[in-house]
Amino acid sequence: MTISLAAHGEALDASASPGKRLAVAADCVACHSTTGGKPFAGGYPLASPMGVIYSTNITPSKTAGIGHYSQADFARAVRDGVTPDGTHLYPAMPYTSYAQMTDSDVAALYQYFMQEVTPVDTPSPKTELAFPFNIRASMLGWNALFHSSKRFEADPGKSEQVNRGDYLVNALGHCDTCHTPRNLLMGAKNDKALSGGSLGAWYAPNITSDKTSGIGAWSSDELVAYLRSGHVEGKAQAAGPMAEAVENSLQYLDENDLKAIAAYLLQTPAVANGERQARHTFGQASDDELSLRGGKPQDNPGWHIFSGTCANCHQANGQGTREYPSLFHNTTTSHRDNLIATIVYGVHREVDGVAIDMPGFGPDALFTDRLDDQQIADVTNYVLSRYGNAELSATAADVAQVRAGGAKAPIAVLAQFGPPTLIALVLLALYWLRARRRRQEA
Template sequence: MRRHCLSLAIGILFASGFNAQAADSPSPQKLIAQGKYLAIAADCGACHTPPNDGAAMSGGYAIQSPLGTIYASNITPSKVAGIGNYSEQDFARAVREGINKQGQYLYPAMPYTSYSRITDQDIHALYAYFMHGVAPVDKPSTPTRLAFPFNIRSSMALWNTLFSRNKPFVPAEDVSAEVNRGNYLVNALEHCDTCHTPRNALMGQDDGKALSGGELGSWYAPNITPDKHSGIGNWSAVELAQYLKTGHLAGKAQAAGPMAEAVEHSTQHLDDSDIQAMVAYLQQIPAIDTGAEKSRDSYGQPANTELALRGNSSAVDPGWQIYSGSCANCHQAQGQGTAYYPSLFHNSATGADNPANLVAAILYGVHRDINGQQLAMPAFGPDGNYSVQLSDRQIADVSNYVLKNFGNPQVSVTADQVKEIRNGGKKPLLARLTSPAVMLTGGVVLILIIILLAFLVNKRRRQHVGK
């Protein structure tokens, strides 16, 4: 990551009137380093740094949402294209409340609902880092242009009233300092709740089911509560720590999609003590049973089907034909994988009751850069980067072969499901209500009614709590 020479940054820091608040305050060097670590913990670079070695924090990364493509903004200290004119108060408001210096509402693809918990001290360090530890880039990022009515950013004020907290984290008195630290990392900086918590009809988090799994466009963020069947209750502390550090746990899971990005850009760089704190917190939250019969990593066993069918001219299973030609070389004939490629049995993607992650991995491939080692699976989708490109029907066929022979045989995939996942996943109610057809038949009125009712219910609940 490119940045200013530290000595230059320190000079700018003092020249800009930055205040050391007390004799025991960290030095400017330490404050910038703290801010950099916090920015890594908050995974800022995953979205705000363009892929393929783009300039750090210069924006332009395309985030696919159910409401359209949202482009991450330039958050370098450029006074032309970034946040160089932001005061610390402006910065805090954007991070915690989702409102930029110009008074425009940000879309919650920027997880300010979680960042609202960030403490004043950490906001201070983050501001020092972004202003004095990141190189300014004067190129504006691609603007976000969503369809009506989501292009009306002021409408986010109502959504924020319903679903945004804006309350900095306060440690609980009845748990250890380690668990409190883990809570802060999981729910504030790492914003795990943003993906792993299900959402309601208006796309607000259902915090009553926190971390029990959530739709994430083409991917699915699974249940990470300590339920032994539905969640990760059968993972040891050592296993969970290894997964957060490497994105891979033989016989259980491997990170792909957004989770691979989180491991690559964030969790692999955390101190071991912070990884342990996250583990300690996750292992003591309420377990939520979402109906799984057994853990998703317990399904499957080696299969001899591929060996039995190879060379058999009468074989007609199209899924086997694709597996034999495109998958067996890496994942092996019996599905056992190698030291580099994961086993397809005892694998949370093939054993889940939701096949989205299996299908998305085939469509989009898998990429992780862990400790300088590139781990990759090619994308086989119609727009993939591999010489073999599979149709929706073919992806459904090979998915069903894998599920039947190595994973959860009770799950099946159709070509229509693959198409839906390829097109960004199941559309939430809010997106369906604002489709052109519904808009022409009074959808806007219906949305306003729903928002008003939700607002009144929320207001009444707050009044009740205040009594």
């Protein structure tokens, strides 16, 4: 589900206020609006390992939104995840990143929401998680372990451009929220910052400067082009949550900010994940259309699905067209789950008013061939073997898992054994984390 920023009247022009520009850079509209709904009225369902979390109404409505918030109340909610009545927000709201925001930026953001956003008096749905995740007071302990109230400080050893990029990536843009792996308690593994993280059905890849596992082999111009459009020939195309970020936020940032993000990412500490080949370098054109035509479907079911369903747009040899990307030298086709998710859900983003759409082919497809889990696994394996990472493979169970929202997080699995088991294991994890922190401090 993508939320068009332009459809909500938020596209930037020269007259846009500083607060509006900050709201776009922070991508507030994506999570706090629904398709067809009023901007910032909340109700967007955020799938989390603990259950569905509904975003809140952040319009200046005094009955359903934040119209009664003082600037101090607003700052505490944005940077510490605590509302005026003491309710703790779940970290699906990226306050752990927004905590770094400067006082002046928080003040400008507050002025924007209070003075420029239209109030909507409709309350958003209430989040109802299962026990023990419904105990919001538990966030006190979580915050003590994983939340810092430290504001952003420029590194005097870095350039002004790199420091600006640092602020955009780790504070306003909260890229670390998706691209940093999580531990047992869903806290960020900051020692492996930006090295890739699970997003349910999707995977946010490694964006450190490592030349094989990350984006170290990309040029600054390629990164800027990708951030602005979601497309770089011979490298990658944005889908899923990244497509939303491009559509609602990144395409509206000015060139200097995009260059700053690229400069920061290209100098981050390289984190290797064990890959032997950069994910955009796999595959080549295929001549299977000539060699396999006329064969029995059961002999190569993946190719038959590809030939009948995919080749019309991506071409029989996988090289794509001007409108449709090549399947080789494409980061999506070198990652099993992202490839499955792309086939199931499709690709949807709008850049410069032009819609880029690939329909989904899952069981719920409305206007395309409906492929079952085995068929999706078959075509996934064909694409992986010809155009992507041939060392990977998919099963019908893998497809079912992606359609169900991805692998369950360990903490959600533990919760199935009952509260006593979960509490005991969480206490052990807390003890281990505390001991580790003491060792690091020592």
